[in-house]
Every structure is written in structure tokens, then in C-alpha cells.
Amino acid sequence: MRAAVLRAGAVETRVIGDPVPGPGQLLVRALACGICASDLHFMDHPEAGAEDDSGMSTYDQDVDIVMGHEYCAEVVGYGPGTERRIPLGTRVSSLPVLTTPGGRKIIGQNPESPGGFGEYFLLTEAAARTVVSDLPSEVVCVADAIAVGWSAAARARVTTREMALVVGCGAIGLSVIAHLRHLGRGPVIAVDFMASRRETALAMGADAVVDPAEASPFQAWRDLARAPAESAARGVGAAGLPGCVVFECVGVPGVLDSIIRGCERGTRIFSVGGPPEGERLHTLTAKRKGLNIQFGGGPSPVHWDEAFDAVCSGSLDVTPMLGRTVALDDVPAALDAARDADGPVRIVVVPG
Amino acid sequence: MRAAVLRAGAVETRVIGDPVPGPGQLLVRALACGICASDLHFMDHPEAGAEDDSGMSTYDQDVDIVMGHEYCAEVVGYGPGTERRIPLGTRVSSLPVLTTPGGRKIIGQNPESPGGFGEYFLLTEAAARTVVSDLPSEVVCVADAIAVGWSAAARARVTTREMALVVGCGAIGLSVIAHLRHLGRGPVIAVDFMASRRETALAMGADAVVDPAEASPFQAWRDLARAPAESAARGVGAAGLPGCVVFECVGVPGVLDSIIRGCERGTRIFSVGGPPEGERLHTLTAKRKGLNIQFGGGPSPVHWDEAFDAVCSGSLDVTPMLGRTVALDDVPAALDAARDADGPVRIVVVPG
Numbered sequence: 001m002r003a004a005v006l007r008a009g010a011v012e013t014r015v016i017g018d019p020v021p022g023p024g025q026l027l028v029r030a031l032a033c034g035i036c037a038s039d040l041h042f043m044d045h046p047e048a049g050a051e052d053d054s055g056m057s058t059y060d061q062d063v064d065i066v067m068g069h070e071y072c073a074e075v076v077g078y079g080p081g082t083e084r085r086i087p088l089g090t091r092v093s094s095l096p097v098l099t100t101p102g103g104r105k106i107i108g109q110n111p112e113s114p115g116g117f118g119e120y121f122l123l124t125e126a127a128a129r130t131v132v133s134d135l136p137s138e139v140v141c142v143a144d145a146i147a148v149g150w151s152a153a154a155r156a157r158v159t160t161r162e163m164a165l166v167v168g169c170g171a172i173g174l175s176v177i178a179h180l181r182h183l184g185r186g187p188v189i190a191v192d193f194m195a196s197r198r199e200t201a202l203a204m205g206a207d208a209v210v211d212p213a214e215a216s217p218f219q220a221w222r223d224l225a226r227a228p229a230e231s232a233a234r235g236v237g238a239a240g241l242p243g244c245v246v247f248e249c250v251g252v253p254g255v256l257d258s259i260i261r262g263c264e265r266g267t268r269i270f271s272v273g274g275p276p277e278g279e280r281l282h283t284l285t286a287k288r289k290g291l292n293i294q295f296g297g298g299p300s301p302v303h304w305d306e307a308f309d310a311v312c313s314g315s316l317d318v319t320p321m322l323g324r325t326v327a328l329d330d331v332p333a334a335l336d337a338a339r340d341a342d343g344p345v346r347i348v349v350v351p352g
Numbered sequence: 353m354r355a356a357v358l359r360a361g362a363v364e365t366r367v368i369g370d371p372v373p374g375p376g377q378l379l380v381r382a383l384a385c386g387i388c389a390s391d392l393h394f395m396d397h398p399e400a401g402a403e404d405d406s407g408m409s410t411y412d413q414d415v416d417i418v419m420g421h422e423y424c425a426e427v428v429g430y431g432p433g434t435e436r437r438i439p440l441g442t443r444v445s446s447l448p449v450l451t452t453p454g455g456r457k458i459i460g461q462n463p464e465s466p467g468g469f470g471e472y473f474l475l476t477e478a479a480a481r482t483v484v485s486d487l488p489s490e491v492v493c494v495a496d497a498i499a500v501g502w503s504a505a506a507r508a509r510v511t512t513r514e515m516a517l518v519v520g521c522g523a524i525g526l527s528v529i530a531h532l533r534h535l536g537r538g539p540v541i542a543v544d545f546m547a548s549r550r551e552t553a554l555a556m557g558a559d560a561v562v563d564p565a566e567a568s569p570f571q572a573w574r575d576l577a578r579a580p581a582e583s584a585a586r587g588v589g590a591a592g593l594p595g596c597v598v599f600e601c602v603g604v605p606g607v608l609d610s611i612i613r614g615c616e617r618g619t620r621i622f623s624v625g626g627p628p629e630g631e632r633l634h635t636l637t638a639k640r641k642g643l644n645i646q647f648g649g650g651p652s653p654v655h656w657d658e659a660f661d662a663v664c665s666g667s668l669d670v671t672p673m674l675g676r677t678v679a680l681d682d683v684p685a686a687l688d689a690a691r692d693a694d695g696p697v698r699i700v701v702v703p704g
Contacts, residue, residue, distance in 0.1 A: 297642020
């Protein structure tokens, strides 16, 4: 098959062997696959894979790896011992984890579990979800990106006495905004340096946006939180402030620490971005303020399903996030383009 | 008065002016005051005070500061506007925060709020608690140290489906252990490099102790967690593990990060120690494991009162933590001695 292959830090499109479905696995043909910041993190940080003792993410620079974990695909074959409950030709997607004889592997982050930047890849039959939708595959494939923020917003359990600040308006931040909106938890303030991303945040349901180059997001939060209508709505009185929940959705070193230094006492921080390099934190300030940091974790299967259903049914419109589509030959250039913080939230690869 | 005075990084005992009680303040005579690791953190890290924009902790190297925030004292005078509800000669203690015209100040960490390493200091009348106990002042003064761990153990809300690991057996770790025991949340595994501290941990109620130079605390936790009796008690089944709650009670860089790297997925970490220098964390590992970190915050007034009552009533026996007492002249040497991780948990200054 043809695939955009990662090898020793570089990606090139060439012919490699077709994947062969193992026990319980489906062979699928990639229809569309989004380019995610975690693809860039993975290729740029082989040491991060080495640090992962679960073995779910392994970047061996001496073998071919096909990235891509936000996919919509079509069933074209069955491995041994499959139930074959999903007919050939059906469109499917899944949480990007493949069960192999060697354990669970993140799809697109292991030699044994190639991803959607190639013509064919493998899914665990039991995990595959049928696409019940007329929406194009380029739209459906974004569901996995939505699931991360959707799950974070759900697990954060923002109460009616709290107000949220979403730092970073990439796919994760935007899906946090969309789900907070869905849950009726507003107002939501969104923060991004890029005007294009702030516009997308408004389109996805943010009530206010802040350019951190122009104003302090925390001051903007306090100003809105102190508005009489907000105080009254939360029953915190004129002198009180609602609780603050900050979603870190950037993944660049320094952002989480700047949140620690800037936020109110008692703030709950949900760190969904998380830089692969790790980060130096002012833990004394965190201690003085009594902060709580919940680190990401992937989406739970239940939240993944909810996000997938919301995208497939059209109740969550992801089109503000979509940019152009590219062919396999263009993946190396598109990966570079995806580094542009002012570009579209998602460039989608259409391998066919 | 005579006092052990911190100035420009060094402590010496000399005569300085008596403090004068302001509005709502009591003048008190120090009877006993424990030496705490946070005294050492404060004197060693002036930059940490500068980083605190609350102004509660201010290390100005050009003025005299009297440290000491774990005290038992005797009321000897009243400032203007006091209610004088506590008679002269009464023994008192309090949460170490003084309300001043310039705001709330941590006692022993500001020029305006001297602490118990001098003959006299000031308390906010409304915050002062009467000592109802026949116990010596050297015992009563440890209550404040107990309050930090007591509050952390209470706020952590360890459930019956979770098992705790306490890393570091100084005053905070030991009081976490004592309160978990009080709450009936066992078994509790305690971790310290020093045999003397591990013995004290057993005396304070730990069920098992681990020397991290000899064995992995996390493996010890897993071994105990997998014991059939523990699995059955928690209803998690033979394959499951109870939830893990780790209390970081060390305050040395690297410890929190080693917990992040060693602990189980989904672990809740309560960071009560927290190094003043801040710390570099493997946030990617924290994200992959979906960890939650609650940073200290001081004890709530309710928890401080509970800990104070437990110590004064004798229901919590702190004598395993006590070492020698020293006079004011010996404070500089005793501060150095308190750096010894194998020394007693508390050296107590008796200024009289």
C-alpha cells in the first residue's frame, strides 16, 4: 500500500507492505484522517515514547511507522476469530487503540498499529463503531479530536457556582467549549493569540474571547465574574467570586505554569494539552493557592462514544474547525503546515 | 526583648524592640515554639517570599524578622479595641496568621508579624484559642504542625475503596498518618529513608513502612493492595486494585516527580510538602496516567481547631515526634540541627 511513513524523524510517502489483520482485528481502508498536534508531538519527541513504560506508544526510529489516529475508514477484510458483525463496505471509526498479541497499542504510534496516513490499517473489531450518518468522512474523522475535550469538559464537572476559562483554541479547547455549551455551563471565556482561532471559538460557543497579548485572561475572567448578574446567578454575593476552572489546551511549555501563577486561589486546572517535554512548575505558588490539577488521561470510551454520536448526528457542528483536505503525497508538507498556530484547526488527509 | 533574629540569611540571638500590639491584637509571651522545615525553607529562599504576591510572606533581607509559627504562649497584654475575653496569664495558640492594618500576615514570616523565636509576639485576639489542657507547652505547640497533615488527610477524603501511601515521615507525614488512622482509613504505608522516622511512623499508626533505598514504595503498595483480604475488603475483585492516594510530605525537588513516574494510573496525589524551588514534572506521564494533584493550601480553621483539640485533649499523642528543647541562644545551632533528616521530628524552642 501507499502510506506517509515516519522513519528516523522524517515523513515520506512511499509503498510499504499491507497490514495483515490478526485475531479479532478488522482490515480497513482509510477514507479520511485528521492531522493532530499529537502527531507532531510524537514525531518530534521520540524520547517521550521511550518514557512511556506502558508500551502503548513506541517510537522506534529504525522501523516504519504510519501515524494518524483521527480516522474514518471502510471495512475491507476480517482477521481470524472475528465475529464479522460489521459488513464489508461499512464506514467505521474507533477509539485509537488496537488490541494486539503484544498488548494494547495506540493506533498511529506503534509499528504494529499503523494509522490513517496510509491506504489501509487495522482496527479491533470489538472497538469499532459504525458511522450512522450521511456526513462526509472528512467531517466524521474529527470526532476523535472532539472526544478529548468532550471528555475533559465532562470529567471536570463544572458546577453552576463555577466559571470556566479555556486556554488554547485548537481542537481540544474548541471541543471543551462546545461541550461546556452543551452542558449549559457558561459563560465561557476562550483565550488564544490568533484572531482566527478566537473567531472559531466564538463559532463553537464561547461567550467571550481574550487575546493574551492584549489583556490578562485572568483579569478578563475576574471582570466578567464580578459582573452583578454573574454574582447573583451564582449566589456568591457582591464580594465573592465564583470558583474558577481553567482548561489548559495548549501543550506548550510554560502555559500550565503561567496558569498557576495567574489564577485565583482554589482554582481547578484541567491540563488537557500538556507539553511532551514536561514542564517546570511553581509548586510553591500552587501550594499557597491550594490549586488542584487534573491531568488529561485519554477520553473514556463512554465519552468517546458520546462525542462520536454528537458529530455523526450533526448536533455538534465541527465544520468551523475544518480546513483543506490533502492527498497522501502532500502529508509531509501538510504536517509542516499544521505547525502554524494561525492555520485551520484540522487539515484532513484523504488517502484514496 | 531577646529574640533569635533572621537578617540577610543568618540567624543570631540578640536584643530587639518589644512588639507593640495594634488594634485587635494580643501581646503574648512565648512559652514554647517548634522548629519547622518551613522556617528553613523561608530563610533559605528569600526569592520564594518575593514570588508571593499575596504579601502574607515577605522576606526583606534588610530588616529583622523573628521566625517561629508553631507556638504556645501566654497572654500578657492587650492592644486597643480588644474585647479582653481571654484573661492575662492564659495559655493560647492560634493559626499563625496575624491581621494587621496592612493585611493578613503569616506569623514568623514578616517583619510586622514576629513569631515564637523571641520572648514576645502578637496574636489576633479573635483568632486566639485557649489551651484547655494540663499538657506541657512543648507538647501543645506541636498542634500547628499536626494541623497541616490533619487538614490534608481530611480534605483528601480517602474512601474505603482507596489505600494510602505517605511519602515522607516528618511532622506533616506523621500527622497525615495519625489522622488517616483516626478516620479508620487503613492500611497506611509510610515511606522514609531514615529508620528513626519509620519507627516514629509505626508509633503514630502506620501499618507498614518502606525504606525507598531498599524497595519500591509503589511495589510495596501493590503487593499489599493485591493481598486477597484487601481486595475483598474493597470489593475490587482479584484482578483489580484499590484506588491509590499518595501524600507527598517531603518538600525536596524530585519527590513529586518520582511519585508521578512511579504511581498507578488514576492515582490521586496530595502534595503537602512542595519544594520552595518549584519542580520540573513529567507532565506527559501525568497526562497519560490521568493523575490528579491537589496542592496543599494551609489548614482550614476548622481542621486547625480539630488538630489543636486532639493534641490538647491527649487523644492524639505527639510525644513520639518530640526531641530536645533549646533556649533562645541555641536557636541558630538548633536550626542547623533541624536540617538533619535523621534527627527528631521537632526540636522545641523555650524562650523563657
